[in-house]
Amino acid sequence: MILFVMGVCGSGKSTIGQSLAKELKYPFFDGDDFHPQANIDKMCKGQPLNDDDRQGWLQALNQKAKEVKEGVFACSALKESYRQILFEGIPWGQLVYLNGSFELIDSRMKARKDHFMPPGLLTSQFQTLEEPEYGLNISIDQEPEKIVEEIMENLSPGNQEFGLIGLGVMGKSLARNLAGKGFKLALYNRFVKNSEEQVAEKFIEEFDELNDCKGFEDLGAFVNSLSTPRKIFLMVNAGKVTDLVIEELKPLLDKGDIIIDGGNSHFADTQRRMEDLKANGLHFIGTGVSGGEEGALKGPSIMPGGDKEAYQKIAPYLEAIAARDAQGNGCCTYIGKGGSGHFVKMVHNGIEYAEMQLLAEVYALLRYVNGLSPEQISAELQSWETNGLSSYLLEITHKLLLKKEGEAYLVDLILDKAGNKGTGSWTTISMAELGIPATMISSALFARYISSFKQKRERYQKQFDLSKTKQNQVSTNDLRNAYQLARLVNHQQGFELINEASKQYQWELNLPELARIWTNGCIIRSELMEELIGRLKSGTDFLLTLEKEELAIKLEALKAITIAGIQTGVSLPTHLSAMDYLNALLFDYPTANIIQAQRDFFGAHTYKRVDDPEGPSHHTVWE
Numbered sequence: 259m260i261l262f263v264m265g266v267c268g269s270g271k272s273t274i275g276q277s278l279a280k281e282l283k284y285p286f287f288d289g290d291d292f293h294p295q296a297n298i299d300k301m302c303k304g305q306p307l308n309d310d311d312r313q314g315w316l317q318a319l320n321q322k323a324k325e326v327k328e329g330v331f332a333c334s335a336l337k338e339s340y341r342q343i344l345f346e347g348i349p350w351g352q353l354v355y356l357n358g359s360f361e362l363i364d365s366r367m368k369a370r371k372d373h374f375m376p377p378g379l380l381t382s383q384f385q386t387l388e389e390p391e392y393g394l395n396i397s398i399d400q401e402p403e404k405i406v407e408e409i410m411e412n413l414s415p416g417n418q419e420f421g422l423i424g425l426g427v428m429g430k431s432l433a434r435n436l437a438g439k440g441f442k443l444a445l446y447n448r449f450v451k452n453s454e455e456q457v458a459e460k461f462i463e464e465f466d467e468l469n470d471c472k473g474f475e476d477l478g479a480f481v482n483s484l485s486t487p488r489k490i491f492l493m494v495n496a497g498k499v500t501d502l503v504i505e506e507l508k509p510l511l512d513k514g515d516i517i518i519d520g521g522n523s524h525f526a527d528t529q530r531r532m533e534d535l536k537a538n539g540l541h542f543i544g545t546g547v548s549g550g551e552e553g554a555l556k557g558p559s560i561m562p563g564g565d566k567e568a569y570q571k572i573a574p575y576l577e578a579i580a581a582r583d584a585q586g587n588g589c590c591t592y593i594g595k596g597g598s599g600h601f602v603k604m605v606h607n608g609i610e611y612a613e614m615q616l617l618a619e620v621y622a623l624l625r626y627v628n629g630l631s632p633e634q635i636s637a638e639l640q641s642w643e644t645n646g647l648s649s650y651l652l653e654i655t656h657k658l659l660l661k662k663e664g665e666a667y668l669v670d671l672i673l674d675k676a677g678n679k680g681t682g683s684w685t686t687i688s689m690a691e692l693g694i695p696a697t698m699i700s701s702a703l704f705a706r707y708i709s710s711f712k713q714k715r716e717r718y719q720k721q722f723d724l725s726k727t728k729q730n731q732v733s734t735n736d737l738r739n740a741y742q743l744a745r746l747v748n749h750q751q752g753f754e755l756i757n758e759a760s761k762q763y764q765w766e767l768n769l770p771e772l773a774r775i776w777t778n779g780c781i782i783r784s785e786l787m788e789e790l791i792g793r794l795k796s797g798t799d800f801l802l803t804l805e806k807e808e809l810a811i812k813l814e815a816l817k818a819i820t821i822a823g824i825q826t827g828v829s830l831p832t833h834l835s836a837m838d839y840l841n842a843l844l845f846d847y848p849t850a851n852i853i854q855a856q857r858d859f860f861g862a863h864t865y866k867r868v869d870d871p872e873g874p875s876h877h878t879v880w881e
């Protein structure tokens with residue numbers, strides 16, 4: 259353990275620090291000994307130190323703390339930014355703040371003759387002081403022995419540096435990933451008689467990398483095992499369960515502790531929880547985690563949002579376990595304030611829905627129009643990987659097509675009713691609220707909904723029994739070009755939605771950085787995402803970066819593909835959405851004038867005129 263004892267000059271840091279070091283059998287380090295001569299001279303002349311003077315001094319202390327690993331440090335660390343330097347790379351360090359009034363310390367200072375700091379400087383120390391919101395806050399208005407006793411009693415008993423609640427599939431994988439990076443974890447799973455008993459302990463026994471972990475099914479004991487400020491990662495079901503766990507945790511935690519929600523929570527819930535916990539002095543980080551079970555184990559893409567200072571305390575953990583981008587940097591970045599982390603994860607899933615649906619439609623045309631077998635389709639899709647189209651979803655799709663059960667392809671044994679857990683529907687609600695037509699995402703969502711009406715579809719098919727229209731085979735070249743263009747539309751729409759949310763909610767999101775952390779670990783990682791890092795530097799209109807000729811070729815391909823779908827009755831919602839969105843963007847065939855006229859006709863809603871678009875609104879008496 260590293261213990262930083264802080265307070266203004268004269269609060270007794272050195273005396274208390276030395277006694278604590280004795281009790282703990284740790285070496286003691288006095289911050290004053292780390293000042294360069296220039297600082298000491300300045301203080302002797304009665305001049306207060308500025309931030310620049312303190313920077314090197316704090317870094318030297320931080321360096322020493324990293325070196326010794328165990329020790330008690332006495333250091334004024336009056337501002338939060340100073341404490342951040344002290345704690346950099348040692349988030350398990352603990353803070354003790356010796357709290358005393360100006361009058362009390364002033365009277366003590368006046369009684370001291372041996373100190374190099376003139377008592378008059380105490381005023382500037384109090385002006386600089388930003389009281390910490392975490393760690394132990396100890397009143398110095400008592401005997402030194404009592405102060406030490408109080409600190410020893412209240413020092414976090416635990417040495418476990420990071421806690422994780424919820425050992426489902428994702429929780430277990432994240433725990434193994436964290437432990438594999440050398441972090442000492444406390445793991446908690448609820449107790450449910452006969453179904454969830456000693457889950458954490460049994461799990462720890464199963465894997466060598468979990469040797470230093472401690473398992474709990476008593477929440478209080480779990481919390482007590484953690485060093486402060488506590489960092490607790492929730493990997494529980496989104497929604498009510500998350501609220502219940504937070505409510506249980508709240509009374510057990512201390513000011514400054516940090517709860518991190520890694521589930522697919524709605525961003526508005528995250529915002530609400532954040533405000534509620536802030537009122538209790540607790541920090542809350544809502545983070546998207548993408549990559550499924552394997553990603554969680556080997557390196558997910560992580561999208562944390564919330565209070566930036568709190569993020570900095572958990573950054574070493576999240577950044578260590580994240581996937582690496584092409585340059586070797588972690589696919590984890592501070593997203594922004596409030597619920598922004600969960601918002602971008604939600605849109606990530608929306609983009610994922612449309613990417614998945616596009617591939618399902620490609621499959622449908624190759625299977626039902628071109629008459630290829632799953633194996634042949636798999637080979638075709640695999641061949642696309644060399645054309646700048648490679649992506650995780652393309653890869654798993656060509657792999658899953660090969661899976662057999664006996665003689666049958668497994669895909670033929672899977673009922674065509676798509677499930678969903680809600681993020682696609684939240685994305686669709688958000689786009690409606692923010693006024694952004696991310697039409698491919700909503701089409702993909704509604705395709706899943708239509709698929710779920712299986713019996714209804716069967717009833718219609720039986721009643722009308724329409725003969726299937728023969729259609730010439732679709733060109734695989736067209737199919738690939740159409741798919742490529744539709745993907746670009748999907749990504750453009752998704753990033754436009756994020757961009758608009760960033761503006762309306764004042765999140766100041768960094769879109770190229772977001773694309774960077776989506777280049778690996780997450781479900782929508784792809785070669786295209788790599789390209790988008792650069793393209794996003796000049797905005798979200800990716801389509802404008804296409805050469806006219808390239809666009810024309812791809813547009814013709816998309817047209818041919820969607821016509822084939824319409825003629826044969828193969829439903830192609832995302833390709834059609836992309837086609838229609840492009841038609842609306844690229845061609846000038848006005849229809850909104852009719853809408854405006856209708857609105858004005860029945861409701862006197864008024865309209866603008868083409869000859870004066872910014873001018874006054876007009877109303878016509880139509881009959």
Ligand code: 6PG
Nearest residue numbers: 548549550607678679680681781
């Ligand atoms: C990810 C996935 C993951 C999960 C979603 C999908 O990024 O790792 O998106 O979050 O697969 O829950 O949800 P649906 O069940 O709605 O498809």
